[in-house]
Amino acid sequence: MSIRDEFDFIKQITPKRTLPEEVIVGIGDDAAIVRPKAYTDMISCTDTMVENVHFARKTMSPYQIGHKALAANISDVAAMGGMAKYYLVSLVVPSHWKEEELVDLYRGMEELAMQHHMVLIGGDTVSTNGPLIVNVTVLGEITKGKSLRRSHARPGDVIFITGTVGDSAAGLHILLNDQDSNEYLLKRHQLPEPQVLAGTIMIEFERVAVNDISDGVASEAIEIAEASQVNMILEENLLPLSSEILSFGRGQAINWALYGGEDYQLIGCISEELWPELKQQFTANNIKVEQVGTVQTGTGQVFLKKDQDLIELKKQGYNHFKHGDQNETTVDN
Helix, strand or coil: CCCCCHHHHHHHHCCCCCCCCCEEECECECCCEECCCCCEEEEEEEEEEEECCCECCCCCCHHHHHHHHHHHHHHHHHHCCCEEEEEEEEEEECCCCCHHHHHHHHHHHHHHHHHCCCEEEEEEEEECCCCCEEEEEEEEEEECCCCCCHHHCCCCCEEEEECCCCHHHHHHHHHHCCCCCCHHHHHHHHCCCCCHHHHHHHCCCCCEEEEECCCCHHHHHHHHHHHHCEEEEEEHHHCCCCHHHHCCCHHHHHHHHHHCCCCCCEEEEECCCCHHHHHHHHHHCCCCEEEEEEEEECCCCEEEEECCEEEECCCCCCCHHHHCCCCCCCCCC
């Protein structure tokens, strides 16, 4: 392993901040101890990123890798309407990663954690002959008895998306193909911002179905449709696309939006009656949100309405580094 002294490394990555009162034991013992508040439920999620599968040194710095690894988990908690509070990190480290680079990776997580008032409470580090593997577990909290669920969509609902989609895939395309830099698109790929405030706004509504957009709009919509046993109709001309991504052409932009992933925006469904109020609250908090379709009675299918045609969308995995850009051609111009 490239870490010279394990105890010194732990000292370097341990947050220097005072622990919140509910953390009884943090880093430095066999396990952490957290005392949940009586009026909350706990949310937990974990995500694993593997070098040259989920990230590459060509496209991201150690700091950016750390940021994204934590952001992915914060986004999952936000999609449930919760607040991320604590995180644990396990690294499987090859010899070609220097200790200074690993410290920078943790710095990427810590600076994002500070923005969201989170604290590192544990983890593990082991060596490997393979690639770097980063596993992050996040614990969060939510008001007891409340949560946003994929299974909450109902026929007649409005489908909405926060922000713009496809930008992360466009940023990665630029990096992999050594094209002229576009700072907006690169930042959307390398330093994504989880939509925590949007989640906390939605939790106050009676019923909202939500998913975070980590695998592309098509995949996330299908997960909601299947969990709720409804059909969803997405309008191609309503998908929120940035002016920057449209410079690649509308057809390519739509493909990235549907299948690119890693935007960490939110797609959701809410009753038509409550949609104006939700949109107003988002707008008041400077959160971009647009209606992109409607929910119908069905059995778990998602369709893209293009002009007068309905195209059924399928789940489609997206491995940027194994397949390059060959799977960016699902929807034609």
